Every structure is written in C-alpha cells, then in structure tokens.
Amino acid sequence: MYDLIIIGGGPAAVSAGIYAARKKLKVLLITKDWAGQMSKAALIENYPGIKEMSGFDLMNKFVEDLKKNELEIKQEEAVKEVKEISKSELEVITDKGSYQTKSIIVATGRRPKKLGIKGEDKFIGKGVSVCATCDGPLFRDKQVAIIGGGNAGLTTALELAEYASKVYILEYMSELKADGFLQEKIKQVSKIKIMTNVKTLEIKGEHFVTGLVYQYRNPGNNKELVIQGVFLATGSLANSSFVKNMVELNKGEEIKIDSKNKTSDQRIFAAGDVSNISHKQIIIAAGEGAKAALNVYDYLKNL
Numbered sequence: 001m002y003d004l005i006i007i008g009g010g011p012a013a014v015s016a017g018i019y020a021a022r023k024k025l026k027v028l029l030i031t032k033d034w035a036g037q038m039s040k041a042a043l044i045e046n047y048p049g050i051k052e053m054s055g056f057d058l059m060n061k062f063v064e065d066l067k068k069n070e071l072e073i074k075q076e077e078a079v080k081e082v083k084e085i086s087k088s089e090l091e092v093i094t095d096k097g098s099y100q101t102k103s104i105i106v107a108t109g110r111r112p113k114k115l116g117i118k119g120e121d122k123f124i125g126k127g128v129s130v131c132a133t134c135d136g137p138l139f140r141d142k143q144v145a146i147i148g149g150g151n152a153g154l155t156t157a158l159e160l161a162e163y164a165s166k167v168y169i170l171e172y173m174s175e176l177k178a179d180g181f182l183q184e185k186i187k188q189v190s191k192i193k194i195m196t197n198v199k200t201l202e203i204k205g206e207h208f209v210t211g212l213v214y215q216y217r218n219p220g221n222n223k224e225l226v227i228q229g230v231f232l233a234t235g236s237l238a239n240s241s242f243v244k245n246m247v248e249l250n251k252g253e254e255i256k257i258d259s260k261n262k263t264s265d266q267r268i269f270a271a272g273d274v275s276n277i278s279h280k281q282i283i284i285a286a287g288e289g290a291k292a293a294l295n296v297y298d299y300l301k302n303l
Contacts, residue, residue, distance in 0.1 A: 255270040
C-alpha cells in the first residue's frame with residue numbers, strides 16, 4: 001500500500017515526486033515516458049536560473065534530480081483506470097499491473113489536438129507531425145505547412161526554418177494569436193509566410209504528403225499548397241480520460257481543482273496542464289506539482 005501514487009512524467013509529476021519523497025511518504029510514480037510537451041520544446045528561455053536550453057535537456061535534468069530521491073518509479077507503463085477499493089483506498093490499474101494507494105496526484109499533462117480532416121490519420125509519420133524537435137531534420141530543403149498561429153505554431157515555424165526551404169503558417173482566425181515577441185521574430189525570417197483567415201480542408205498524397213488543400217474563410221475556390229510536410233499546432237487536450245468517472249472535469253476535459261489541488265474526490269489531487277489552472281507553462285506546472293505534494297502530505301497527516 002502506497003501513501004501516494006503520482007501519475008505522469010512531466011514537470012508537475014517530477015516536482016511532486018521530489019517534494020513527496022522529501023516528506024518521507026511511500027511514493028510510486030508511474031509514467032509511460034518522459035516525453036511530454038516539455039521535451040518537445042526546441043528552446044526554453046523563460047525558466048529562471050537557465051539562460052536557454054532545449055526542453056529535452058531540461059526534462060533530463062528534472063528526471064536526474066527526481067531519481068536522487070527515495071521513491072519507486074515505474075517507466076513505460078500506461079495507466080488505464082482508477083478505482084475505489086474503500087473509503088480510504090484507491091486502485092491504479094495499468095497495462096502491466098495494479099497498485100493500491102491512499103492518495104493520487106494526476107499530472108498527465110496534455111496531448112495535441114487533431115484537425116479532424118481527410119488525410120490526417122493516414123499520413124501520421126508520413127509527413128504529418130506534431131513535433132518539430134523530433135522530425136524537423138527530416139524536412140531539410142523541403143516545403144512545410146504549420147496549422148496554427150499561436151505560440152506553438154510560431155515556435156514550430158522558427159525551428160523548421162532552420163531546415164525547410166519554405167514554411168507556411170496557416171491560421172484560421174484573422175490574426176495570429178501568438179505573443180508579440182514571437183511575431184516580431186517571425187517577421188525577420190523571409191522563408192516564413194503567414195496566411196490568415198484560412199480553413200484547412202485536406203492533406204493529400206500517395207505514400208507521403210504531397211499537398212495541402214485549403215480555403216480562405218471569405219469563401220472562394222479551394223486552393224492547394226505543394227508541400228512535403230504538415231505540422232499540427234492547433235492546441236491540446238487534457239489527458240484525463242482514465243479518471244473521468246472518479247473526478248469532475250470541465251468542458252475542456254481538464255480536471256477541476258481547488259486552491260489546494262484537490263479534485264471533487266478528496267483522495268485525488270491534480271497538478272499541471274491536466275488541471276484547470278489558467279496558464280499552461282513549465283514553471284507553473286512545476287510549482288503546482290510541488291504544491292500538490294505538500295497538500296497531499298497535509299491530507300494524509302490529518303487522516
């Protein structure tokens with residue numbers, strides 16, 4: 001029987017693990033991998049104490065610090081369900097086993113949102129990608145399109161501009177949604193073209209991507225870009241499905257929490273991007289993970 005099971009492998013989960021271990025709780029951390037959203041960030045420049053670093057390298061440092069503490073870690077294991085055994089005991093069921101615990105912190109982050117258009121699923125891994133850091137070098141001297149004009153889209157564009165011969169940014173709204181400093185950076189890269197008021201209709205190809213069909217929202221005829229790659233940057237969804245029958249979610253499937261990271265079930269806490277916190281940032285997720293662990297400690301102490 002564990003005092004606490006932490007589910008997730010991102011900054012919130014790692015921070016929670018460190019703080020819970022320091023409180024001498026019996027802790028198990030379960031994660032499918034350490035390759036969440038943070039590890040896919042090409043460059044992180046806004047984390048205090050670090051001038052600049054790739055998300056992959058920063059995540060490795062997080063995990064290195066985590067493993068210096070006394071806790072059990074199950075890697076390459078996916079959580080399928082959480083069940084109630086009794087009023088004081090929960091069961092976490094994975095694809096490899098099941099574990100009993102007095103409390104849980106859900107820190108599973110988010111996953112990229114799909115477009116839901118023809119060709120999207122067919123060409124995943126064959127020209128359609130969600131990770132410029134992972135796949136950018138594969139598109140050297142090729143033309144690529146990025147769907148989404150938010151921070152993720154513009155960051156992706158800047159990274160791909162290091163490899164691709166031409167980068168198109170397609171944004172559904174009439175203007176980009178990204179932060180001003182990113183928009184200024186984009187303007188300085190001549191190979192990047194911004195297209196607003198655009199609806200993406202279809203990804204085309206035979207064995208690999210060869211084109212993208214789109215239409216301006218002020219409708220006109222369908223048009224086609226000749227490209228070899230499509231990168232999706234249209235937002236994300238919370239990874240909360242395995243607890244949807246245990247805790248209350250909002251319309252965006254985020255787990256609702258109070259100021260102490262408690263969910264609608266007092267035994268289950270949530271931290272980071274899977275929860276309904278107002279901003280999704282690495283530093284906020286790390287802080288929320290630490291706060292959740294401290295609040296779990298208080299909860300267990302008062303049982």
